[in-house]
Amino acid sequence: MPTIEPLKPSAGWYQFSAVESDWDAVDPAQLETMTVQMHLIRAFEEQVLELAGQKLINGPAHSSIGQEAGAVGSALPLTTADQINGSHRGHHQFLAKALNAVAPDGFRLGADWTPDVVTVLYRTLAEIAGLSDGYCHGRGGSMHLQWKEIGAMGTNAIVGGAVPFATGFAKAHQLAGTDAVAVTYFGDGASNIGSTLEALNIAAAWKLPIVFFIENNHYAVSTTDEESTADARLSVRGLGFGIPSWRVDGQDALAVKLVMDEVLAHVRTGQGPAVVEADTYRYFHQNGPFPGSAFGYRSKEEEASWRDRDPLQMAERHLERLDIADREQLDALRRACKQLMRELAGRIAEPDPAGRPGQLRIRPELWPPASFIDVGIRGDWPDVDPARVRTGLDFTADELTTARFVDVIAAAMHRRMETDDRVLVLGEDVHKLNGGSRGATKGLPQDFPGRVLGTPIAEAGFTGLGGGIALDGRFYPVVELMYADFIWVAADQIFNQIGRARHMFGGDHDMAMLMRLKIGTTTGYGSQHSMDPAGVLSTSVGWRIIAPSTAVDYVGLLNAAMLTGDPVAVLEHDADLYKLEGPAPTDLDYVLPFGKAAVRREGSEVTLISYLSMVQRCLDAVEQSGVDGEVIDLRWLDRASLDWDTITESVRKTNRVVIVEQGAQGTSYGGWLAGEIGRRLFDWLDAPVLRVQGGEAAPSISKALETAANANTDDIVATLDELKG
Structure with missing residues (x-):
């Protein structure tokens, strides 16, 4: 008979909860800070939804209302050297990181807003509205928020797409020998994405200082986590890679903060990555100002049960119980946050003179100019000795x-x-x-x-x-x-x-x-x-x-x-x-000119344009055919770096072009190049641009079929013979 023994995972899996005595033991100033931050984020998100409802936000507005505790509690123990990134629903995490950076001493009830705090909220709102004053000058919008200088490395619209980048941040910290960490925020949907699982595996294998923070709000748009996976306790993912994992009430800001304290102590000391799953809930639909029940995939009763555990109200109850604040102070905080956001909205929007009464428009002077569209796609060529x-x-x-x-x-x-x-x-x-x-x-x-x-x-x-x-x-x-x-x-x-x-x-x-x-x-x-x-x-x-x-x-x-x-x-x-x-x-330090092609053979009858090993085949074909061909080795192939000066000079001389590449038609480089040559240099062409390339099918294993699939010297010679005919 076979022997069957149960196996134990190589890492622990923990349910973490905070109790009343934990709230009693925390510095009251820290509880004030968490509460003020959550109120600011809530008011911010409400203002975003109000602007979206007035059609002043171009594109989606993925609000995080209901999920503030996870962001505030997890970000509070982080330093500016620690780096975070996140998903399309990332306003709250970005704001928590930024608010900590500009107010390192925390927030107090009733205190005036500092200029730095106001600037963070304004620039974030401006970015979501697509304006020049935003952190990404309006290019990122709601889904791509970045302030690299304080460790907010960028939120991301591709589900799971940001997670591998965070392992890169962690590797950089590890190589630099610091105790800084990376935190990557993602949701239940990304927990099933291949790139996320690959990142978990690499982080575990290399003991990277990274926290995988899962905001499990239970819905990927309208699909529930129970429908998507056999075990909806998503922190179980960590066990498969030997990563210690924690599950925590994501509505309890202090519980999240305390679990992050424990997790960061593990990660900062070189013990490798950790997984944290915050059990939470988004109050609204995937995008926009309506609840999920309006679309039929959630019940009003379910939504009400989560609102009964609202993270702001939970924190407020403890502040009142501990005599840190009374109801009047807390109501005043709510009003102050709402008023601040109304004022900031007034900085970006104004009455529309061409609209109906009460209709607003974005202030025209705040839009980025059309000339900015392609600025910064890549850097300028560097100066070289x-x-x-x-x-x-x-x-x-x-x-x-x-x-x-x-x-x-x-x-x-x-x-x-x-x-x-x-x-x-x-x-x-x-x-x-x-x-x-x-x-x-x-x-x-x-x-x-x-x-x-x-x-x-x-x-x-x-x-x-x-x-x-x-x-x-x-x-x-x-x-x-x-x-x-x-x-x-x-x-x-x-x-x-x-x-x-x-x-x-x-x-x-x-x-x-x-x-x-x-x-x-x-x-x-x-x-x-x-x-x-x-x-x-x-x-x-x-x-x-x-x-x-x-x-x-x-x-x-x-x-x-x-x-x-x-x-x-x-x-x-x-x-x-x-x-x-x-x-x-023998010299390994020289530099070839940026964006400069090489003329490998001068000629007068046709310009042959190629790259890699096909350059030599072009030279061989010219000699075999007897055609006086000029052979250009492109060297730089991307559209921004292509040497149009050399190509233009040659075509004006030869008036004929043959583009040569080895590979298949479907992934051809020459297709776009031929069209661009025709557009730019039509007046100097005496014949259509010809192309030598591989076949439609990718190469097969058979030597004979592989040879037939790839372009070769004989194909170039045959094309040059066409020109002679």
Whole structure:
């Protein structure tokens, strides 16, 4: 007979409650602070809903009325060095963090509002209304609130999308050797999201100083937590990863504060992450000023039962019981908070002269100008010592050696880590196998211990962690995706999060990081490991893209990319470039010009435009065909960095264009480029722009079908022959 023994989880799971004696033991000033903060947040949210009801908020207004205790209680023990992020329903958490930052000595009943407190409330309201005075200059609105300087790193509209970033903040704290922590707030819906679970796993494996704070308000829009998961006690998620977890009454601000005291003592001392689940309730629908019962998915009786446990009333009862405040003082507090918010609403809205009586409009002078729309998508090119800048075509024989392309990658990264101790490398297997799966990190783990991080197979998790490190700004992450196809696995983090973070939060902060992407064409790895991602990445605002075709270019482009304040994707051909031996620089510190293409061959009859290994195939095809083709190696592929001066000069000379790429039609880079050339340079074209590319299908495992799927030299020659005909 088999033996069956019950197993115990490797971490504890606790229900935490506060009792009356806990309220008795707390400093009365702290109870006043919590109560005033909750009243300010409640009045703020009510004012937001009033403005939304008058159609003065463009977009959603996800109120947190009913959930104030979780935000205030959890934020009170935090310092400005601690960093938080959150979800689309994050006004209360943002305000709690900001109010603590500007009023570190707390709040007292009856005290006047300080100018700093008024400014926090005004700028937050202005942001939600989409105005220039907001923290993100109106770009973030209700769902994207950020004040990085005080540790409010940004709320997020993608459910679960912000959670991996918070592991990046925590890793930065860990690397910096501080006792600061990250707190990531999310709801019951995000508890079921893959990126959240990946973040939990990485945080546990690396013992990161992070608190996963689940606001379980029991509804993901209208779907209940009981419908979504087998165990609606969502803190159970922590047990699966060996993370100690606490469950607390989210209507009790003191209970939340006390559990956070206990949790932070655990996290700050290097014992790893924690999970806190606050059992709470949102009084209104997902968006707007109506209760859930108005939409039929909740009963009025259920809503009333939660209002009977209102967090503000709970705190007030204790203040009255302890003779800290009487009813008159508490009513005066309520009136003062409401009056302050009415005054702030009056600063952003005014009677509409063209409207009906009582109708308001946003004050026109507060809107951001239309010219601001694209400001801050990316940073400006940095200033570089001219002595460091080389063209890549100006190396003499004594400045070059012979090396494999992949070894130059490792050498270039070694040099950057040697000269800048902020640089980190992370990805699957990068710390083993003598340089990862292909040797591109060879020697780095041995020479830079603790800075080469082998990750779990969790592309969304570790890519988002890299994004969080970039947003934090103290370190420079280099994230390696083993194959370019895996951008789809990490797509939310790459496109919605990293690529948009700078612009979305106002354009004032850098997002400096590198993402190395190995392209597996001609490796025999088939349909899911052979994508050229250039076309996909070029559609994403915020990313710069470099595509080195030679080892000399790799070093100079890498160095240039790492000087920018932007996220940069580095495309690397595996089989077509990694193993090639050729000229390699002995100097590893030079920089190629920003946004500058290279003319690899001058010609007069046609301009061939390409990148990566297809550049050499273009050169070979020109020689075989006898056509006098000019070959341009783009080097920089993103739309903002593309060298239109070089392309324009060439097309004006040749009047014909062939765009060459290896990969499939569906993810083609050349499609948009051909259209843009036609738009910009139509008057100089004597023929339609021609394109050489792979087939419709992705490459297959069969060698014969793989060869047929990818464009090659013969395809370029055939296209050039068409021009001769």
